[in-house]
Structure formats: structure tokens, C-alpha cells
Amino acid sequence: MKIGEVALKAGVTNRAIRHYEELNLIKSRRLSNNYREYSKEALDKVKFISRARKLGFSIDECSSLISLFDNQRRKSVEVRNIAIIKNDELKRQIHELKDLQKSLEWLIKKCPGNDKPNCPIIDELAS
Amino acid sequence: MKIGEVALKAGVTNRAIRHYEELNLIKSRRLSNNYREYSKEALDKVKFISRARKLGFSIDECSSLISLFDNQRRKSVEVRNIAIIKNDELKRQIHELKDLQKSLEWLIKKCPGNDKPNCPIIDELAS
DNA sequence: CATAAGCTATACCCTAACGTTAAGGTCAAG
DNA sequence: CTTGACCTTAACGTTAGGGTATAGCTTATG
Numbered sequence: 001m002k003i004g005e006v007a008l009k010a011g012v013t014n015r016a017i018r019h020y021e022e023l024n025l026i027k028s029r030r031l032s033n034n035y036r037e038y039s040k041e042a043l044d045k046v047k048f049i050s051r052a053r054k055l056g057f058s059i060d061e062c063s064s065l066i067s068l069f070d071n072q073r074r075k076s077v078e079v080r081n082i083a084i085i086k087n088d089e090l091k092r093q094i095h096e097l098k099d100l101q102k103s104l105e106w107l108i109k110k111c112p113g114n115d116k117p118n119c120p121i122i123d124e125l126a127s
Numbered sequence: 128m129k130i131g132e133v134a135l136k137a138g139v140t141n142r143a144i145r146h147y148e149e150l151n152l153i154k155s156r157r158l159s160n161n162y163r164e165y166s167k168e169a170l171d172k173v174k175f176i177s178r179a180r181k182l183g184f185s186i187d188e189c190s191s192l193i194s195l196f197d198n199q200r201r202k203s204v205e206v207r208n209i210a211i212i213k214n215d216e217l218k219r220q221i222h223e224l225k226d227l228q229k230s231l232e233w234l235i236k237k238c239p240g241n242d243k244p245n246c247p248i249i250d251e252l253a254s
Numbered sequence: 255c256a257t258a259a260g261c262t263a264t265a266c267c268c269t270a271a272c273g274t275t276a277a278g279g280t281c282a283a284g
Numbered sequence: 285c286t287t288g289a290c291c292t293t294a295a296c297g298t299t300a301g302g303g304t305a306t307a308g309c310t311t312a313t314g
Binding site: 054056094126 | 171174175178179181182183192195196198199200201202203204206207208210211213214217218220221224225227228230231232234235238239240241242243244245246248249251252253
């Protein structure tokens with residue numbers, strides 16, 4: 001199938017697919033008119049990448065996961081380790097964002113939000 | 128004062144200050160040797176930007192905030208609105224990340240993590 | 255005074271993951 | 285024959301600076 005169909009079925013853009021191909025995450029053969037032709041396996045990989053990306057994995061990590069996906073002699077602990085690292089990163093990131101959000105919320109509550117210049121948010125940033 | 132001193136006092140790099148200047152968030156005059164010379168007000172603005180960045184505001188938003196900071200006839204509601212938008216963005220982002228993290232955690236729990244190929248994480252991504 | 259260390263300048267390349275033109279080739283329908 | 289939908293490559297834009305190279309200026313030391 002051609003790129004447009006793969007993109008539609010996998011729920012990603014044509015550009016994303018070409019990008020994954022540039023980075024050697026997937027492969028295609030060419031038709032006589034130079035159009036890319038994808039196998040069902042390639043479509044599956046694009047779907048795989050799409051899901052992994054949505055779970056927060058980077059392209060680089062997707063690359064590792066695809067290697068494991070392809071490897072029938074993989075050890076599940078290897079996959080698990082990648083996931084654990086990502087999970088820890090996510091937890092840390094959530095923590096940081098929560099701190100920020102709480103600070104911001106606190107400032108917003110203190111701001112009168114009227115048509116006068118006095119503003120605790122500006123004051124805090126300028127302090 | 129020169130760029131290095133400003134950078135030290137504001138806790139940012141020289142490069143960042145030049146960057147802010149390129150984007151017209153701050154200004155400097157030049158000494159006879161072409162070195163940048165900053166006023167105390169410029170230092171205050173760099174500090175202001177640094178704090179705002181740490182609160183999650185983009186450079187673009189910092190630019191708006193600085194305009195309000197400079198404007199003695201600002202209305203606090205304008206500042207507040209920017210902060211509210213950012214706060215909502217942060218909340219949404221935290222929500223998304225939490226969902227991801229929970230999904231990942233669930234998958235990790237289901238994975239045996241041994242030396243056999245069977246892996247629920249891979250299965251989920253390939254499903 | 256000469257030299258080295260340290261600060262400053264401009265300028266270009268790099269990041270992540272594509273988005274977005276630009277300019278053009280291919281193919282089926284009307 | 286033209287239109288429109290689809291495909292191609294190439295290359296710049298995005299975010300917020302980091303890193304590096306080269307060169308000029310300043311200051312401290314021998």
C-alpha cells in the first residue's frame with residue numbers, strides 16, 4: 001500500500017512516516033513510479049511507533065522497542081527496563097510541573113484582576 | 128555592567144542574555160570597545176525573564192509580561208489572564224502525563240521482566 | 255614590556271519531531 | 285486536455301538556547 005493509506009490507517013501524517021523512514025525505523029520498497037510501497041508489517045510498525053510515541057517514548061526509544069519487537073529471542077526484562085526508565089522520567093516531570101502549577105495558581109489567587117496596575121504576579125517576578 | 132556580571136547576578140548564561148537581546152526582550156548600549164553595557168533595569172529584566180521562564184512561561188509570553196511590567200498603566204487583569212492561560216495549559220499537560228504514566232505503570236506491573244520473550248508491553252504496543 | 259589568562263564579540267552548527275511551503279511528477283476521471 | 289488527488293524531494297521553521305571556532309580586548313603576572 002502507498003504512504004497515504006498507511007498514514008490513514010496508522011493515524012499519523014505522511015510526513016511522520018517519511019521521517020520514521022529517514023531514521024530507519026521502517027522500510028519501504030519503491031514502485032516503478034518511485035512511489036513508496038509498504039507491506040502490512042510496515043504498517044504494523046508504524047502503528048507500533050504511533051502508540052509508543054503516545055505513551056511518551058522518544059523516537060530513539062521507539063527504535064529500541066522496535067528492535068525488541070522484531071527480536072523473537074528478546075527478554076521481557078529488557079523491554080521492562082526501558083519502560084521503567086520512561087516511567088520514572090514521567091513521574092519526575094509530573095512532579096516538576098505540579099510545583100510550577102501550584103506556584104502559578106497561588107499567584108493568580110493573589111491577583112485582584114482588575115483595571116489597576118497593582119499586580120502580585122508582576123511583583124513576584126520582579127522581586 | 129558587562130554581560131558576564133549580569134549573567135552571574137541573574138543566574139543565566141551569557142548566551143541566554145544575548146539571545147534575549149536578539150529577540151528584543153532587553154536592550155544594551157555598547158562601550159567604545161563594542162562590549163555590551165547593561166543598566167540595572169536591564170539586569171532586573173533578565174532576572175524577571177529568568178523567573179518567568181522557571182514558572183513555565185515561553186519567551187513569547189515573557190515578552191508580553193515584560194511589556195506589562197514596563198507599562199505603569201497596565202491592568203492587573205491582563206497579567207492575570209496570561210497567567211490563567213498558562214495555568215490551564217499546565218493543568219492539562221499534567222493530566223495527560225499522569226494518564227500516560229498510569230498506563231505505563233500498569234504495563235510494567237504486568238510484565239514478568241525475565242529472560243523470556245513474552246512481554247505484555249510489546250503486546251500492547253503491537254495490538 | 256611581553257605574554258598568558260580571562261572576558262568579550264560575531265557567527266555558524268546542533269538539538270526533537272516533525273510542520274510547512276515550494277516545485278514538480280503521476281494517475282484517473284470528466 | 286485539464287483538473288484534482290496523490291505522490292516525490294529539498295529545505296527552511298519551530299523552541300530556547302548550548303556548543304564551538306575564531307578573533308579582539310583587558311588585566312594580571314613575571
